[in-house]
Amino acid sequence: MSNKKSSKDSNLSNYGYDMVVATTQDSINATLKQYLYKMESTEYVVAYSITYDEKGHSLIKEISYHELVEKIGIDLFKISEDNKTQKEIDAINKAYDDFDFYMAIKGSIGIDKLTNGFPDIIELLESDISSTANVSYKAYFNNLEFVYLKEHKSNVYFNNLKQPKDNPWIFKFNVKLDLQDEDFKNLPIDIQKQIKNLDPETMFSVKQLYLDLNSAKLQSCPTIEGVSEGTEEYDLINRFFVKIYWKGLKDSDKGDVIFGYALAPLKKGTSYNNNSNYDPNYIIVPTNFTFYVSTYSDPKTGKKNPGLNTLNYVVMCDGHLIPKLKPFTWNWLESNEQSNKHGSISINRNDFASKMANQLMNSLKLLLLQPKVAVKKNGSDFHLEIYLEPCEDKVEPIVVTESGSKVLTYKFSRKDSDDDKYGLLRKASASLEYILDYSVEFINNKIIITTKIETPLKVDPGAITKTAKGEIASYVLTDIYTLFVDVNGGLDFKYKHDSVYHQDDFDAGIWTNMCFKNFNEFIDKYRYRLKKAIDDYCFKYNKSMGKNLNKSLNWVFPGNSSFIFSNVSFSNYQDLIVNITYAQEN
Incomplete structure (x- = not known):
């Protein structure tokens, strides 16, 4: 298990x-x-010369094969081991005598034949x-060929070693990524x-x-497959490719890659x-x-x-x-x-949520409203004025939660109140609060954004009577974005919006109606005005959020x-x- x-x-x-x-x-x-x-x-060719110091130690050095060919007049890879022309023999001797030519490698990366x-x-x-990570990696070559010279009893011998077409040589590395x-x-x-x-x-x-x-810098020394160890062929491949070519890459300060x-x-x-x-x-x-x-x-x-x-x-x-x-x-x-x-x-949830928060805040700011209240004496009565306006205060950013399906939260509230006196004994007051509770949830393939708005109003006529309380308007806005992805990694969504409106009945009482003439009609009128104001803000918010989410959810996966x-x-x-x-x- x-x-x-x-x-x-x-x-x-x-x-x-x-x-x-x-x-x-x-x-x-x-x-x-x-x-x-x-x-x-691309076919890759590299060549080497060989010289000896006073103690007889060999010194092998990389040289330009293309410059060598220009100087000797013949491409050595086109010379066969048998039936050489005099021109080819002269070119081989010139490469050996004048340029200390030792060997060259020609090859290209790839798979020549792909079978089940x-x-x-x-x-x-x-x-x-x-x-x-550690990876065991086998390097394959479309073709791999060596030409090399060796001297024996004052004679120079030309040799050619080529990878068999149906039995490629394989170089197995351990790579430390x-x-x-x-x-x-x-x-x-x-x-x-x-x-x-x-x-x-x-x-x-x-x-x-x-x-x-x-x-090469990330590789261990390769082992060779496809040729029997202990054979002359194996020894030549190991000497030329591994000990000279690959080790040269490994030891180089350039950090080169096999065959460029x-x-x-x-x-x-x-x-x-x-x-x-x-x-x-x-x-x-x-x-x-x-x-x-x-x-x-x-x-x-x-x-x-x-x-x-x-x-x-x-x-x-x-x-x-x-x-x-x-x-x-x-x-x-x-x-x-x-x-x-x-x-x-x-x-990571936090990365995606944070990037969404940056986009959503631009829209959410449209719903951050400041209530305004004015109570003024009007003859023997009082006049009440209430309205909402954009909040100009500096606001906190949306909060990314530490865990749970609710990944973003935001709470906002503002309150205003006012009062006025009539004579020595009469004093009337009113307060209006604006409360917003905002959250974003990630569930299955859905982003669910819930916005709750409440606007509780209190009116105190300043007499021996109860305070009138109630909601001017409350909203629950639900926006559901069902995600899908196109083949190119672009996020897209289907959108569904729902809005629930609620209002309380005010039980204003006789005294409140006397102090604030036609209070219930007044509340209905201002409730309508405030509802319209919130509706307008919500419309702008939804439009802005759609635009911003289109921008954010128009993201592409790396x-x-x-x-x-x-x-x-x-x-x-x-x-x-x-x-x-x-x-x-x-």
Whole structure:
């Protein structure tokens, strides 16, 4: 039996993370295979010279292969081991005698032939809590070829070693995707930025992940598969590719990537999903992230399923520091979902609520009203004037709650009173209060905004009689936004509004009616005026809120160029969750 729950129990507030993007091992492999099979990779060539010091120690140095070809007049990769022409022999000797040529490597990244049962490219290794993600990664090449010279008994021999077409050589690395590790921090800043790409459109793409996997500084020394250890072929591959080429990358201050793999920049505002131009307004703009691996265990049986292990991007925004990493108590995807989903994105309730609060406050200010009361002697009677006007005071921001479905609350009240005298004994007074109680709830796939307004009025005629009390008007406004997400990660909603109006009957009494002539008619008249005023404010509020929520709920999930989105909802702890599937990479 496993204690693991589903992503419906996402509770990022308990971890201090702003966002997590989780994709399964199976989905990464399937997408990477398609990408590598279809990619048009650039052919990469690198060459080396060899010299010897006074003690006979070899000194191997990288040289420009293209400059070498210009000087010797022939591309060495086009020379066969047998049946060489005299021109080719002269070029080989010139390369050896004049330029100390030792060997050259030519290759391109990719998969030449993709078949059913093609081996996985990555395996997610369980993260230990004190570190971060570790990935076992197999590098494949469309073609890989070596040409090299060796001297034997004063003769120079030309040799060519080429990867078999149907039996590719595989280089298996362990990659430490720890973007907080000292090895990463010691990389040149430009390389750090390439690996730690913070562009919300592209940072979660398999192309970007592939760049990270091929960064030599993050890799351990590879083992070679596809050729028998102990053979001359194995020894040559190990010497040329691993000990000279890869180790040179690893030791370089440049932090280079295998075969110069790089990402073509994506035109701003272009989505791979629909190729349309737009100006995305991201729910969260990442400022930092690192990786972490979660292992899957069946909630009922506890059985492991490595294919459902997830590579998690732990994302922070607004300059927040990455807290100490710890394992999740839920699976990001269940076995019955893996046929059409590749993972999930979860956004911390507090981050989403805070961003909503900033938008909603602009509308809510229209409902922050100051009551005004005036009591004036009018002959032998009193005259009462009441009205509402916009509050000019500085107001507090909307409060983000710590837990529960009610994520935002706001309470506001203002009161005004006045009195006047008639002679020595008669004094009349009145007070009007304006009370607003506002809340926002996240439940399932709904945002429910409830606005309660009360306007209690008290009138004291200043005689031996009871004070007249009652509501001028009270409202309960309910706005329900049912969320859905389009394939490009854009939030949208269906809107439903309900308004309930209530008023109390005033029992003014005889004396009140005598002091304030035609008091009940007066109350009805001013109730109508105040109701109309509140209706006008509510109309402006609803219009403004619709505009502001259209702006805020027109947000786009990060990763919009990498994923297709579906099934947006709130977790049991109010995190905003959406399912993702890798889009076809270009």
